[in-house]
Amino acid sequence: MAILGQIRNRPWLLMGMIALALLAFLVNPESIDKVFGKNPDVLGKVNGDKITREEYNDQLFVLQQQAEQQGQPKSGLEEQAWQILVQSKLVKQQFEKMGLEMTEELFWNQIQYDQMFAQNQQLFDEKGNFKVQELKKEVETLKSTNPEGYNQWMKTRKSIEYRIMARQLFANVSTGITSGKKEVEELMKQRDQLADIDFVKVDYASYLQKNKIKVTTEDLQNYISKHPVMFKTEPSRNLGLVLFPSTPSAADEAAVQKEITNLFSGTGDASGSNENFQNTKNDSLFVMANSDMPYNSQYAPMNQMPQFLQGKLEAASVGQTFGPYKEQNLFVLSKLLGKKPSDSTLSKHILISYKGGERSTATRTKEQAKKIADSLMVLIKTNPAKFAEGLKLSDEPNAVERNGSVGWTTPESQFAPGYLNFLANNAKGSTGLAETEFGYHIINVEDKKAGSMGYKVAHIVKVIKPSDATEAIVDKNARRFIQQVQGKSYNDFVNIAKKANYKFSNASSAKRFDGQLQGLGTDKDAEIITWAFDKKRSKGDTEFFTVEGTGDKIVAYLNGKQEKGLADPESVRSQIETIVMNQLAAKQIVAKIGANPNLDQVAKTFATTKQSAQVNILNPSVAGAMEPKVAGAAFGVKKGKVSNAIEGGTGVYVLLKKNETINKQPGDAKQFAESITQRNQGMFGQSWLKSLQDNADIEDYRIEIWSKVGTQQ
Numbered sequence: 001m002a003i004l005g006q007i008r009n010r011p012w013l014l015m016g017m018i019a020l021a022l023l024a025f026l027v028n029p030e031s032i033d034k035v036f037g038k039n040p041d042v043l044g045k046v047n048g049d050k051i052t053r054e055e056y057n058d059q060l061f062v063l064q065q066q067a068e069q070q071g072q073p074k075s076g077l078e079e080q081a082w083q084i085l086v087q088s089k090l091v092k093q094q095f096e097k098m099g100l101e102m103t104e105e106l107f108w109n110q111i112q113y114d115q116m117f118a119q120n121q122q123l124f125d126e127k128g129n130f131k132v133q134e135l136k137k138e139v140e141t142l143k144s145t146n147p148e149g150y151n152q153w154m155k156t157r158k159s160i161e162y163r164i165m166a167r168q169l170f171a172n173v174s175t176g177i178t179s180g181k182k183e184v185e186e187l188m189k190q191r192d193q194l195a196d197i198d199f200v201k202v203d204y205a206s207y208l209q210k211n212k213i214k215v216t217t218e219d220l221q222n223y224i225s226k227h228p229v230m231f232k233t234e235p236s237r238n239l240g241l242v243l244f245p246s247t248p249s250a251a252d253e254a255a256v257q258k259e260i261t262n263l264f265s266g267t268g269d270a271s272g273s274n275e276n277f278q279n280t281k282n283d284s285l286f287v288m289a290n291s292d293m294p295y296n297s298q299y300a301p302m303n304q305m306p307q308f309l310q311g312k313l314e315a316a317s318v319g320q321t322f323g324p325y326k327e328q329n330l331f332v333l334s335k336l337l338g339k340k341p342s343d344s345t346l347s348k349h350i351l352i353s354y355k356g357g358e359r360s361t362a363t364r365t366k367e368q369a370k371k372i373a374d375s376l377m378v379l380i381k382t383n384p385a386k387f388a389e390g391l392k393l394s395d396e397p398n399a400v401e402r403n404g405s406v407g408w409t410t411p412e413s414q415f416a417p418g419y420l421n422f423l424a425n426n427a428k429g430s431t432g433l434a435e436t437e438f439g440y441h442i443i444n445v446e447d448k449k450a451g452s453m454g455y456k457v458a459h460i461v462k463v464i465k466p467s468d469a470t471e472a473i474v475d476k477n478a479r480r481f482i483q484q485v486q487g488k489s490y491n492d493f494v495n496i497a498k499k500a501n502y503k504f505s506n507a508s509s510a511k512r513f514d515g516q517l518q519g520l521g522t523d524k525d526a527e528i529i530t531w532a533f534d535k536k537r538s539k540g541d542t543e544f545f546t547v548e549g550t551g552d553k554i555v556a557y558l559n560g561k562q563e564k565g566l567a568d569p570e571s572v573r574s575q576i577e578t579i580v581m582n583q584l585a586a587k588q589i590v591a592k593i594g595a596n597p598n599l600d601q602v603a604k605t606f607a608t609t610k611q612s613a614q615v616n617i618l619n620p621s622v623a624g625a626m627e628p629k630v631a632g633a634a635f636g637v638k639k640g641k642v643s644n645a646i647e648g649g650t651g652v653y654v655l656l657k658k659n660e661t662i663n664k665q666p667g668d669a670k671q672f673a674e675s676i677t678q679r680n681q682g683m684f685g686q687s688w689l690k691s692l693q694d695n696a697d698i699e700d701y702r703i704e705i706w707s708k709v710g711t712q713q
Contacts, residue, residue, distance in 0.1 A: 044082075045699040046089035051082075058155050059085055075526060076515020082702070088162040090692045095165040098172060102161050108132055110164045116156075122398065141361065166685075173688065174681045179673045188672055190617040192662050195634040198612050199622070199655040200602045201648075202589050204582045207606070211588065215580050220569035223580050229694070231567040235703060237532040238560035238571055239507040240490060241520055242497045244478040246551035248329070248466045260324045260331045260462045263290055277333050278321050283458045293461040299411055299454030301342060306459075309334060313455050331462045338456035342411055345423040346447040348404035350376060350387070353395040353439030360439065362395055373440035377433050380442060384431065387444060395439065404444075410451060419443065471551045477502075478553035482544050490540075490559045509562070509571045512703050520554070522547045528556050533703065537561070586647040593645045597654045625650045635660070 044051045060081040064074040095102070112130035117123050124130055142150045224231045248256075264277050280286040287295040302310055308325040316322075316336050323333040353360040354369035362369070376390045391399045409415055411424060416436035422443050426432060431444045466474070481502065485493045497504040505519025512533050517525045524545045531543055537558050545554040562568045593602055603610050613622050620631030627648040637643045637657050646653040 040705050043700070043702050043705065045697075046086055047093060047697050049089045049093060051085050051089065055085060056081060058158075062155065062159070073516075075523070078513040078515060079511065082513065082700075086693065086696075086698060087689060090689065090696060091162060091166045091169060094692065095169050098169065100165075100168060100172075102165060106168075107157075107161060107164065108136070110167070111135075111160060113167070114160050114163055116160065126401070145361070145363075170685045170688075174684045177677060177681050177684055179676045179680070181669075184669050184673045184676065187618070187676065188665075188669065191672075192664050193616065193635065194661045194663055195615050195631075195657060196612070196659040196661070197615060197634050197655045197657055198599060198610055199630070199653050200599050200606075200608060200610050201623070201651045201653050202593075202602070202606045202608060203651040204585050205650075206608075207585050207589060207651075208581065211585070213581055213584050213588075215573075215577050215584065217569045219580050219584065220573060220576060223576055223583070224566055224569060224572070228566060231572065232694075233509070233562060233565065233567040233571075234511055234700070235533070235564050236509045236511050236562040236571065237507075237529070237558060238562070238568070239510055239517065239528070239532055240493050240497075240557035240559050241505045241507060241517065241528075242478075242481065242493075242555045243503040243505070243520060243522075244474050244481075244553040244555075245503065246466045246471050246474045246553070248464045249470045252467045252470055253464050255467070256331055256462050256464045257324060260333060260460065263460055264321070264324055264333050277335065277460055283335060283337060287458050287460055291460040292463045293459065295458065297456065299338070299340060299342065299456045301412065301452055301454055304412075305455065305457065306332060306334070308332070309457070313339070313457070314453070329464045331464065333460040335458045336455065337458055340454055342451040342454035343424075344408050344410050344449050344451050345445060346408050347406055347423055348387075348444050348446060349396070349406060349419075350390045350394045350399070350404055350442040351396040351439050352376070352393065352442075357439045358437040360395065362439075369440055373433060373442060377431075377442055380431060384444075387431070387442075390442065405446075411454060466551065474551065474553055478544065478555060482542055482555045485555070485557065486542055487540070490557060493542075493557045493559075506559075508574070509567070522552060522554065523549065524554055528554065531556065532558055582649075583647070586652050589652040590645040590647065593652070593654065595644070597642060597645060599642065599654060599656055602654050622648075622653070627653065630655065 041053045042050050043053055043056050060077060063077045063081055063084075067074050067077065111117060112123075112132070117130070123135075139150070139153060142153060262276075266276060275281075275286070277286060277290075284295045284297065302313065305313065306325075306327050308327065309322060312322065313336060318336055318338060321333065321335045324331050325334075326332070352369045352373045353362045354364050354366045355362055356366070357369075364372075372393065376386075376393065379386045380390060388403070391404050394400075394404060396404065406415075409420065409423065411420055413420065416438060418434050418436040419441060422432060422434040422441075423445060426443075426445050428445055428448045431442065434441045434443055481496070481500070484496055488496075494504060494506075505517075507517040507519060510517055510529055510532065512529060514529060515526055517528060520528075524547045528543075528545060531537065539558055539560060541558045543556050545556065546552070547554065560568060560571065562571055589606075592605065599610050602608075611623055615622055615631045615634045617628075617631050617635060620626055620628040622630050625648070627650070629646050630648050630653045633643045633646050633653075634655060634657060637655075639657050639660065641657060643653075643655045643657075646655070
């Protein structure tokens with residue numbers, strides 16, 4: 001299927017503000033009844049609109065598929081999936097409130113503008129028209145021939161619908177965002193007004209160097225109470241974590257180096273033979289028998305070679321060996337087996353696919369496909385002009401329009417190996433038959449040109465791994481540490497870890513569905529989070545974890561439990577301590593300045609200097625620091641008057657207004673209004689969506705359901 005095939009070639013579902021995907025969730029619905037009166041298949045509600053477990057699973061699965069295609073970790077996507085669903089529900093609700101409806105006509109009219117389709121030129125004809133009828137036909141065929149593929153399409157369609165609704169919704173609402181005449185006049189006035197001032201600044205950082213201020217938990221709490229919207233929080237846990245990495249010792253490294261040196265020039269294996277990497281008669285078998293990584297027979301360009309070999313292979317002779325050398329946690333031996341130019345080849349082909357072939361929608365058998373391909377091959381060999389007619393039978397999308405061309409390729413191109421092998425072994429003008437996982441290809445080599453040099457190199461690789469003895473020491477240290485800290489305070493936990501130079505980190509606000517822990521980042525993170533959120537857990541509990549595959553050990557300490565509400569002050573100390581400290585310093589400074597300040601006296605009292613500046617309200621920079629309050633005060637006091645102390649962002653200011661001038665900027669009111677409107681419209685989408693989410697009635701049952709069931713599979 002041409003168009004659907006193109007979709008599958010791209011990342012399965014592109015990320016956007018409203019995407020859709022999910023993992024296969026965890027609870028077996030048949031194993032439990034109701035949880036606190038809630039259906040375990042309903043994970044939450046957004047303004048009363050249910051988020052079902054099936055929706056969540058679909059969303060997480062898509063995100064995981066996308067992460068896998070992009071080479072990213074598949075774990076830790078649960079919260080992202082949840083947020084996408086919440087936003088999708090909010091968009092749909094607003095869409096319907098406006099009286100809009102997602103009809104079939106709207107869907108098919110708007111699909112060409114979706115991020116999944118808009119940038120793929122193969123989905124548009126030569127006139128730029130989207131191939132909507134072809135896509136509809138492919139969907140119908142999929143429905144009748146491939147139920148699993150059709151089910152995937154319907155999940156994809158749902159995410160596309162959400163994005164279409166978001167686009168339509170934002171377009172309709174943002175159209176009403178304009179700039180009024182009075183607003184524009186005032187903003188232009190503020191843009192053009194300048195105030196010349198003298199000022200004295202008492203810098204917070206300088207003041208705090210001489211006057212130490214301790215920020216208490218109460219100080220943090222007072223700040224949070226004044227800014228509750230900023231500190232709304234979901235349930236979280238404060239965790240102390242100590243990692244005991246299972247890393248190779250110097251002795252381990254020396255042992256691996258001795259082993260690979262023996263493979264290089266000594267007795268290469270335990271059989272007692274005299275074969276080694278330098279004298280072996282069969283390089284591929286020797287590599288396969290002795291290397292921790294498989295043999296690769298492909299030619300590769302210099303930039304894909306290990307750093308150690310770059311600059312050495314150009315002048316090397318075939319058969320020359322290199323090493324042992326170290327690359328990160330590996331010892332490597334290398335032997336040059338061949339070198340040749342990496343030709344670029346221009347080719348075209350006719351594809352005859354069969355049922356079961358990669359991305360094939362054909363119904364013919366493999367035997368039938370081979371028979372058709374052989375017949376075509378005979379016909380084209382007899383009369384090469386028949387190649388063009390044969391394109392009508394090709395199963396490649398748009399084969400006739402593109403004359404079957406696949407463009408220029410090199411041996412490194414992401415093509416089927418069978419296709420590339422044919423190109424490598426046949427000269428310009430050749431036509432022949434090749435088989436790949438896609439079917440049978442009748443290939444014509446149209447042109448060839450020499451490229452950069454390619455190198456075929458055999459590598460014997462030995463991974464430097466910790467020995468059993470090293471792992472035993474790591475395990476012993478970790479178990480001794482957890483015995484030392486059991487029943488101790490969190491300060492004791494931290495101090496003992498730091499005194500022993502263990503790798504300590506503090507995940508101060510770990511949420512249930514974060515997936516990964518700040519400062520850790522192992523495959524055990526999700527299990528540690530699950531442990532911390534267990535209802536049986538109490539502050540002061542400790543636990544021991546082993547990371548599978550690496551042998552690393554982790555000791556976790558539960559230092560605090562934050563339930564839904566305002567953030568615990570200590571959990572956000574690192575975020576707001578400096579702000580609160582500056583505010584406390586500002587109060588002290590203002591008190592020392594007093595009423596009716598004098599610039600010279602303030603400068604003398606705080607051992608600073610008097611400065612001059614020109615300030616503007618729309619660009620409130622004062623001597624390099626953005627200080628809106630200072631700029632506002634500059635226009636709030638009369639000429640020749642001194643302001644009261646002003647608590648700025650970087651210090652406390654006292655200013656004297658000397659003059660006020662107008663510097664008229666180019667451009668008329670209409671142009672200025674248009675620029676302001678465009679800026680506001682551009683900022684609208686995300687801001688509005690955040691506002692909807694902040695004010696929505698969002699019920700999240702996930703923790704409740706998982707806690708009841710006890711596992712997350």
